[in-house]
Amino acid sequence: MNYHMTINGQSVAGKETFDVINPADKTVLAAAPKASIAQLNEAVDAAKAAFPAWAALSYAERRDKLMQLADAVEAAGAELMQSLTKEQGKPMKGFADMGSGFEFGGTLAWIRATAGYDLPPKVIQDNDAARIEVHRKPLGVVGSITPWNYPLLITVWHVIPALLTGNTVVVKPSEMTPLTVLRFGEIAKDILPPGVLNVVSGDGEIGAAISSHADIQKVVFTGSTPTGKAIMNCAADNLKRLTLELGGNDAAIVLADADVNAIAPKIFATAFINNGQTCAALKRLYVHEAVHDQLCQALTDIATSTKTGNGMDDDTDFGPLQNEKQWNIVKSLAEDAKARGANFLCGGEVTDDSGYYFPITLVNHIKDGARLVDEEQFGPILPIVKFGDVEEAVKLANASPNGLGGSVWSSNIEQAKAIASRLECGSAWVNHHAVVQPDAPFGGVKASGFGVEFGEAGLKEFTSIQTVHIYA
Ligand code: NDP
Numbered sequence: 001m002n003y004h005m006t007i008n009g010q011s012v013a014g015k016e017t018f019d020v021i022n023p024a025d026k027t028v029l030a031a032a033p034k035a036s037i038a039q040l041n042e043a044v045d046a047a048k049a050a051f052p053a054w055a056a057l058s059y060a061e062r063r064d065k066l067m068q069l070a071d072a073v074e075a076a077g078a079e080l081m082q083s084l085t086k087e088q089g090k091p092m093k094g095f096a097d098m099g100s101g102f103e104f105g106g107t108l109a110w111i112r113a114t115a116g117y118d119l120p121p122k123v124i125q126d127n128d129a130a131r132i133e134v135h136r137k138p139l140g141v142v143g144s145i146t147p148w149n150y151p152l153l154i155t156v157w158h159v160i161p162a163l164l165t166g167n168t169v170v171v172k173p174s175e176m177t178p179l180t181v182l183r184f185g186e187i188a189k190d191i192l193p194p195g196v197l198n199v200v201s202g203d204g205e206i207g208a209a210i211s212s213h214a215d216i217q218k219v220v221f222t223g224s225t226p227t228g229k230a231i232m233n234c235a236a237d238n239l240k241r242l243t244l245e246l247g248g249n250d251a252a253i254v255l256a257d258a259d260v261n262a263i264a265p266k267i268f269a270t271a272f273i274n275n276g277q278t279c280a281a282l283k284r285l286y287v288h289e290a291v292h293d294q295l296c297q298a299l300t301d302i303a304t305s306t307k308t309g310n311g312m313d314d315d316t317d318f319g320p321l322q323n324e325k326q327w328n329i330v331k332s333l334a335e336d337a338k339a340r341g342a343n344f345l346c347g348g349e350v351t352d353d354s355g356y357y358f359p360i361t362l363v364n365h366i367k368d369g370a371r372l373v374d375e376e377q378f379g380p381i382l383p384i385v386k387f388g389d390v391e392e393a394v395k396l397a398n399a400s401p402n403g404l405g406g407s408v409w410s411s412n413i414e415q416a417k418a419i420a421s422r423l424e425c426g427s428a429w430v431n432h433h434a435v436v437q438p439d440a441p442f443g444g445v446k447a448s449g450f451g452v453e454f455g456e457a458g459l460k461e462f463t464s465i466q467t468v469h470i471y472a
Contacts, residue, residue, distance in 0.1 A: 003178070005033050005201060006185035008046035009194025012039065018203045020179055023089040023320040024310040024355040032178045035200040037209055040170070043198035044215050047141040047168040050195030055138045055166035059118045062164055065192055066115035072187050074108055080152065083180040088151060089275070089319035089356070091311035096269050099311065103153045110153065113438035114160040117459050131470040136463035138166030139241060140217035143210035145231070147223045148176035148322050149277040155181050157453050158220045159197065165462040167218075168196050172210055175203040176323050214238050218462065221245070222279070225447045243451030243461050245279065246444060247376045248404030251397035252282045252433055253419065255390065255410035256290035263409050263431065264298035270433035272360060275318045276379045277326070280405040282433040284373055285384045286393040292386045296364055300345045303360045310355065320356040321379055327356040330379035333372045334361060337383070342366040347381070368396050376402065390419065398424045403446035407433040426452070
């Protein structure tokens, strides 16, 4: 299949191409167009030209277009899900049905739910003295830089609120997984006016050019903290607005009174969701000594009943890591943990290197200070740290520079809630983790970034306030 960028309502080839690798077998899956800086500029020009007419439409008119887009994406479901599995590695179905079907279902749900919002003007004074209205206005051209873990879903998280509020968009998908987003752009070009949504794929220079572009008013980025910082530097020149959803190293604290049999499946599913390649996955598990051994056993029982393999196979629970760099990070964290004398309850060794496979791995007898605890693993390996004093566990949970999510697990909801409220993170869960939904704001604190996505708060991030004072 040939893949094209979408610029000003046209399918456009790159001046060059770059290879997209299938992580399940390391073969070249496709050649993706590599945008030149001139092509990026064309996309930004088109988005700028399309902005006044798109911004002038009502919410209802833009909603109508976005609902049509959802229908068209739904009609292309079989192709898009296969594409996700082939380039990202996630299984079609996967453990607890959390594979490509899950990402695709979330994509449709998020488009439709987000398109339903409205930001009408607020009247804050209306009397003989004056009428004062607060309006939410679109910003202009938004640049969206999306990652390789949920290529389609995160694109929709960026693009739909930007479009609904009247902005036009230039999307740059990850160079690791551009194909599904390129197809999304081609589907959208038959529905949206030319220039409203542009997709440019590239490798090495397009991201930085977006974040320093004088005609882009806002960048929304999901990815690593170092790249988030680089974007912030580039954005200073024209005072771009930013939403930065960066890495996490989410802690979960399991209290002594937790019901181990009830929580083990949820802990397992949210630690290994998307093979651990999820920003808000459960990444550090602190377990009270009273339930430590029992929980380790319950998690090991689940882990050893799962299968890692090619995502196109029906019985695969977990696919490969998405890329070689991430595979090497996970292997080096496992090696470091081994060298420190940690205990591997399961996994830990690569047994199949025909793709970027790493088995589901549980590690205990490990402490803060080990790389596996201190760093974001973004892969299928979970450190389990035993504690005796809950105050110490809270201190360790908050010692991370990251602050995306955190959770507390207990049969005493009030006590768990009180501890969860002390975690330094943007989302805190009681007896769950990593659950997101279109109406609940989601974002990080500390090195996990700033700004929120989803719901009305997420929509407002794509607008500026204009206060209108009216005197008779
Ligand atoms: P990065 O987070 O570094 O992001 C790469 C993307 O950013 C590319 O599209 C690249 O574009 C763009 N980019 C690079 N430099 C700049 C810049 N100065 N300004 C604007 N954009 C820029 O991706 P990695 O794949 O390297 O991931 C590294 C780590 O990030 C992972 O190990 C994981 O820990 C974390 N991660 C977190 C995710 C999350 O959901 N929060 C998702 C994915 C990864 P170009 O190719 O044009 O340079």
